[in-house]
Amino acid sequence: MKNQEAKQEFINLWGVLGSQWGINRSMAQIHALLLLSPDTLSTEDIMEALQLSRGNANMNIRELLNWNLVYKSFLPGERKEFFKAEHDIWTIATRIMNERKKRELVPAKKLVENIRAEKLTENNDESKHIQKTIADMDDFLGRIDQLSDLMLKAEQNIIFKKMLTLLK
């Protein structure tokens, strides 16, 4: 198999996976392309390799920068921006988790907390059940929050590493 074929297969796969997880195909593919490139790439390189429009390439590169998955890099003598991916897979995973936590989990928890804080005017079995369900959900979101903290610390966490190893 040629390098280009392997790259292409991986890029496609990453695009499909991304879209299953709420990350759009172009963003995932750009990320995969940068992961596979030993060198930095320009917007033009990316447009060319993935056949994307300038607007699409630019927006998704911007988004990858926001997610801290991609860095800007300037080449001596070149005026335009080049990009390179964070290559450490664990760092990538924790960054993604952090971003999703910040953007979705934390706001969701706040909203559930707000509903939870409301007193229900009725006082019957249904209200009890509703309150319990909402409380459970709030607690659950708190747990997930903790769990993501745990993962963020996992690389420095020797006990956790051992637990993972034991499960192998």
Place this chain on the structure above:
Amino acid sequence: MKNQEAKQEFINLWGVLGSQWGINRSMAQIHALLLLSPDTLSTEDIMEALQLSRGNANMNIRELLNWNLVYKSFLPGERKEFFKAEHDIWTIATRIMNERKKRELVPAKKLVENIRAEKLTENNDESKHIQKTIADMDDFLGRIDQLSDLMLKAEQNIIFKKMLTLLK
């Protein structure tokens, strides 16, 4: 706040959250409605409460059954099916994880493994880099797989529980 209002807020929130995580709005809302209902509901009840078409309601109830998040239930004397949700939040979470693992993670890992297994015909820095990237990704997917196992076992796992508590 009236019961109905609290329910409605929670259902809306759950719908939004779901769609951020690749679960469609109707499915998430039906799930929320069933979670909030102390009693079982029929397809008609669900259509009525969420203003969904019969087709949409039916398809998404079916999907929730597939995910093991909702159970069928027959009422004595009634011919039609009624539905109730699994109410234990931890069970819900592990079921969702299990399903996503089965449907997405495992197949993805297989595909990455296939690409990894291919020998690259070229032999230069780029091929080395590609091979390393793909190998890292494969290992990473394996880790996630382990991690989901860990979570699946977490409720019975006292050490894990303590770690979560320490992180509070």
Place this chain on the structure above:
DNA sequence: ATTTACTTTCAATAATTACTGAAAGTTTAA
């Protein structure tokens, strides 16, 4: 066997989300 009560399917349509490309904006260099 036929009717009635219910469930499932699916082609058509609506809603949402992603992408394009040209124009406007910005920065650097001459």
Place this chain on the structure above:
DNA sequence: TTAAACTTTCAGTAATTATTGAAAGTAAAT
């Protein structure tokens, strides 16, 4: 300054995904 090189924006369009509702399918009751 002005021009060239590059980046960003965004209205229009395309692609994807979700929803409807009527028709077909199935099972129970008469």
